Amino acid sequence: MNSKPNILNKIKLDTSYELFNNLSNEYRYKILLNLLKENANLTKISKETNQSSQTILGHLKKLEISGLIQKLSDGNYSRTLYGKSILIKTKSFEFITKNQGFFKDHTFGEIPTSLLTCMGMLSNAEFVDGTVANFERWKKIIENANNFFYGIFTQVPHRTDVSLSNKFESGLKIKLIFGKNGIMSNYEELSQKLHFINSTPQEILERRMAESVFVNLMITENHACLMFPDRKNRTDASRSFISTDIDFRHWCLDFFSHKWTSSEPFSRFRRFS
C-alpha cells in the first residue's frame, strides 16, 4: 500500500500497551470522554456512569496516575492535554470501526501514510450508498459551489460535465486530476464529452495527470466527497463519503494538493481497449 520505510518496524510498543489497557475499561473510557466536554467532580461522574462513588474513585485514580486526567484544587477532575490528544486520535478508530463493513471490500488506495494517520478528521461524514443517489448528490455539490471545484477522477465524470459547464460563466475555478490508469474505453466519445474542457481558458480550468488514480475526490468551498477503490483497485463511485465538516474538507484538500504536486501537466488521454 505504501512503499515508504515504516517507523512501525522500528518501535517497541510497551508504553502504548499500558495506555490501551487503561482505556479498554468501559467506565474509564466513558469518564475520560465526558471530561472532554466539561470538568466534573466525583458525585457528578458517579451519577453519569451509574456507579458507586467507591468504584468510580478507583477508576479516577487509575486515570490520574496515567496522566490522562488531573484533580483540580476545587475538587473537580479535568482532562489533561495528553488525555485530550488521546481522544482526538481515537476518532481515527471511530472512523475505522464505523466503516468496518465497507473496508472489508475496499482499500485506502494510494493515500499516503501521513494522511492515513489523520483519518480521524474524516469521522464526521455521511456515507452515501448507491450510484443514482451519488449522481444527485454530486450535481447538488456542483450547483452549490461558487468559488472552486477540485476533482480527482479515474473515469471522466460524465454525470457532472453539464453541471460543471453551467458554472463556467460564474467564474468557478476548476482543477482536475486524472490518472494514466483511467478507464477510457471510447476515445471519440470522450473527446466530445471533454469538448467543454478543451475550449476553456487555463485560468478557469487547470488539469493535471497523475501516474495512477484510485481514490476519487470532489471538493468545493462547501462540500467534499471522497470515494475509495475496491479490492481490485477499481474506484467505487457508487459509494461515497460526503461532508460539509471543516476537518473532513481540510483532509481532502491536503490529499488533493498532495496529488496535484506529484502529477504532471495534462496530456491527451490514451486509448484503452
Added chain:
Amino acid sequence: MDESYSGYDIFKELSSPIRLEIMQILHKNECSISYLAKKFQISIPAIQRHTDRLLLSGLIEKQNNGAVTLSPIGYATLEQISFFEFLSKHKKYFQDHTFGNLPLQFIHRLGELIESEFIDAEMLAWEKQRNCIFTTEKFSFGMTTQIPLEAYDIFLNKVKEGVILRGIVGDNTIAAKGNSELVKKIGIHKKIPIEKMEWRKIDRIRVFVIATENEGFVSFEDKKRNEADLSSIFYSRDPEFCNWCLDVFNHYWETAKSFDPSKLQER
C-alpha cells in the same frame, strides 16, 4: 454501547501485547497460524484464540491458503500506534506544554516524531541548531522566537554555497541589540536575491521548528509563557520526523507576510 463509544472497542483489541505483536508481524508479511504459534512458542489453539479475535474485529483477514494478513483497517489502525507511543513517552512534557495553534492534521501526525531525541538542555540545543545549519547543503527553514547576531555570518556563507534559507518570525521574535544595524550593513534585502534567502512574519510563534534536508527540530508552546519553549526541544535525523517539521514550516509559510529582518525587536 452506543456509536460514539466505538473507539473503545479498538482499545480492547489492542490491550493485549500478543495481539499487537501479531499485527506488527503481519505488517511486514502474511503468516500461517503455525508460524505464529512457533514464533510465540504457544500452542496452535492458543494462538488461534488471538487470531480469531482479530479476524472477528476485522483487523486481520484470512487468505485462501489459510495464511493470515493485515486488513486495510488493521493497517490503518497500526499506523495510529506511534502517536500513542510518542505522547505516552512524553506525557510529562505535555503537562506544561500545549500544541499552540498547530492545525489538527499535525497533531494526528505526531507519531512521526517518535524516532527522536529529547534535548532538555538549552545550550546543547543551541549547539545542535548551529551545527545543523553549518552542515546543511540544500535548504534550511526555521520558525523561531530568537535570532542571535552570530547567525547572519552562517546564513551568508550558506547562501554563497547555494543553500536556500527561509525564516519565519513573529511579533514575539527577539533579536540581540545591533540586529538592525547588522542586517542593514549586510544589505540582506538589496544584495541577496529573495529566492536564496527570504523572511516572512506571522502574528505569534507558538511552535518552534527547523527543517533541513537531513535534520529537524521542534518544540511546543510553554503553557505559562504562551510561546515556543526553546529550552527543551525534540531533535532527529529521522526522515519522517524531518518531513513533519518541513510540512509544519510550509503550513505557516503559506500564510506568512514578507518581512524585513532589520525590523526585528531588539533586546
